Amino acid sequence: MAQRTGAERLLASPAKGTSAGAALALVLAALLLGGCGGSSAEPGESSSTTSPAAAAQGQAALAEAEPGAQAQGGSQAQGGATNQSPAAPGAGEAPQSAGKHGPRVPQPKGAPEQAPTPAQIANATVADISLTSPSLPPGAGGPAPLPPTYTCDGDGKWPALAWSGVPAGTSELILYAMNIAPVEGQLYVDWAVAGIDPALTGIEAGKLPKGAVVGTNGAGKRGYEICPEGAETYLFALYALPRPLSPEPGFDARELRRRILELSGNVGLYAASYERG
Amino acid sequence: MRTKATAIGAALAALAVLCAMFATSASAAPAWKFEAKSLEGSEVILGGALDSSLTIPGLTTKCENFLYKLSIKNEAGTGKGEVTEVPLYNCTTNSEVCAVSKIGAEKLPWPSKLTTVSTSPYIIIEGVKVGIIYSGEECAVDGILVAVTGTAGGLINNTTEIATFDKSSFAATGTALKALSSTIEWNGVFPTEAFQWHREQALSVS
Numbered sequence: 336m337a338q339r340t341g342a343e344r345l346l347a348s349p350a351k352g353t354s355a356g357a358a359l360a361l362v363l364a365a366l367l368l369g370g371c372g373g374s375s376a377e378p379g380e381s382s383s384t385t386s387p388a389a390a391a392q393g394q395a396a397l398a399e400a401e402p403g404a405q406a407q408g409g410s411q412a413q414g415g416a417t418n419q420s421p422a423a424p425g426a427g428e429a430p431q432s433a434g435k436h437g438p439r440v441p442q443p444k445g446a447p448e449q450a451p452t453p454a455q456i457a458n459a460t461v462a463d464i465s466l467t468s469p470s471l472p473p474g475a476g477g478p479a480p481l482p483p484t485y486t487c488d489g490d491g492k493w494p495a496l497a498w499s500g501v502p503a504g505t506s507e508l509i510l511y512a513m514n515i516a517p518v519e520g521q522l523y524v525d526w527a528v529a530g531i532d533p534a535l536t537g538i539e540a541g542k543l544p545k546g547a548v549v550g551t552n553g554a555g556k557r558g559y560e561i562c563p564e565g566a567e568t569y570l571f572a573l574y575a576l577p578r579p580l581s582p583e584p585g586f587d588a589r590e591l592r593r594r595i596l597e598l599s600g601n602v603g604l605y606a607a608s609y610e611r612g
Numbered sequence: 613m614r615t616k617a618t619a620i621g622a623a624l625a626a627l628a629v630l631c632a633m634f635a636t637s638a639s640a641a642p643a644w645k646f647e648a649k650s651l652e653g654s655e656v657i658l659g660g661a662l663d664s665s666l667t668i669p670g671l672t673t674k675c676e677n678f679l680y681k682l683s684i685k686n687e688a689g690t691g692k693g694e695v696t697e698v699p700l701y702n703c704t705t706n707s708e709v710c711a712v713s714k715i716g717a718e719k720l721p722w723p724s725k726l727t728t729v730s731t732s733p734y735i736i737i738e739g740v741k742v743g744i745i746y747s748g749e750e751c752a753v754d755g756i757l758v759a760v761t762g763t764a765g766g767l768i769n770n771t772t773e774i775a776t777f778d779k780s781s782f783a784a785t786g787t788a789l790k791a792l793s794s795t796i797e798w799n800g801v802f803p804t805e806a807f808q809w810h811r812e813q814a815l816s817v818s
Contacts, residue, residue, distance in 0.1 A: 439803065440658045440659065440660035440679065440803055440804070440805055441660045441661075441677060441803070443660070443676070443677035443679065443699070443701040443702075444676070444677070444701065444702070445701055445702060446701075447699035447700060447701055448675070448699075448700045448701065448702075448703050448712070448714070448715045448716060449714055449715075449716060450714060450715065450716020450717065450718065450743060451714040451716065451743045451745050451757060452714075455745060456743070459745050459755060459756065459757035460755050460756045460757065461756075461757045462753075462756050462757060462758045462759070462791075462792055463759070466792075477667075477670075478670050515670045515671060515752050516707065517707075517708065520709065521750050522709070522749075522750040522751070522752060568670040569670075570670060570752045570753070572752070593749075596754060596755040602756055603792070604753070604756070604758075604792045605792070606670035606792075608670075
């Protein structure tokens, strides 16, 4: 007969080695009842806190039962073991209540903001077109950094842009580049191109598509110019119009934008930033 | 004697494996607790942030107060819930020419669940959708409706009873909110408390 391993012997022949078996049984029982030190049982949580009687009394009873079990140590002990967060910004500023464990939810002032109504959504220009630039590196969560070649420090040509999700029935596409921060309190347009075929899904860097019409930018020029004094963030916007505006070359970009917004079309937005050294 | 010692050793090793399994399963499925007792039935909790901000590339939108009302329960030992209300107060942008005309949560309720990442408890809120309409004649996004969508993961600190949503909590939980096809930043520190049956009781998850 082959010799059994220790574990097999323990399981198969409890009659032999009774003292060891009994000791292990006690250890097993103690460990299982104690939750192996890693169960959901919390420090300070007595067996009575999970009694069937307490459970049967329902939520209201649970809230009032066993005041002695509501020791401060409950959540405090847990936090010390596993839940120490890195110093959260503002965490220390949370309003505290003298009569309660945790913080009080701050009381808001004034009326809550109103969500857009269906009518307002219908009248808005919906930002649901995907617009991006294959010319620019990813922005790591922020605006994409604009390489100098697409500014007055380089060739001064516009980057390639690609888009998807233009709604069916779109009559005209119009591209804008705008400063996000106003200049002397006014919207500053760096570039505006109308008359883009809705069937297109992008434009090449520095090349206008056939039929495109260029407007007058904030510098008074018919063209593209990104030339900040310091750091600036720009918003490229592709507007999809439900009916054409077909402006003349050299159109007033600010005026055309007002007319675009009245049409309640769709738009794709893409942010890029540049800082002159 | 030597055989007996071997038997005890093997059994203890087996127990250690069992215990490790129990410990792992317990930490992987945190439950809602009040005063260290698992929640039975349901409860409504309220979280409220001061100065919560949301940054769409190039434009930051801040709300002085950002509340959420969450109906919670434990299912098979795991904390679940539904965000039923998200009132926002006094929302503005960091641009002098852009105002928040309309902002609000859409497609409520948003399902939520608790999870554990590297021993720390997190709340995951799915199906998040917030619609924002900006206004301002000189604002680059005037009249534009931007939808913020996705899943948000926040770290729960049991000691302070605060849920923190930020870049690191999103990274830890593999969650993201998106707007305009880009991942956006959302920062919010939410003191949280029971609103219904367990008012004034210590809230924790584990």
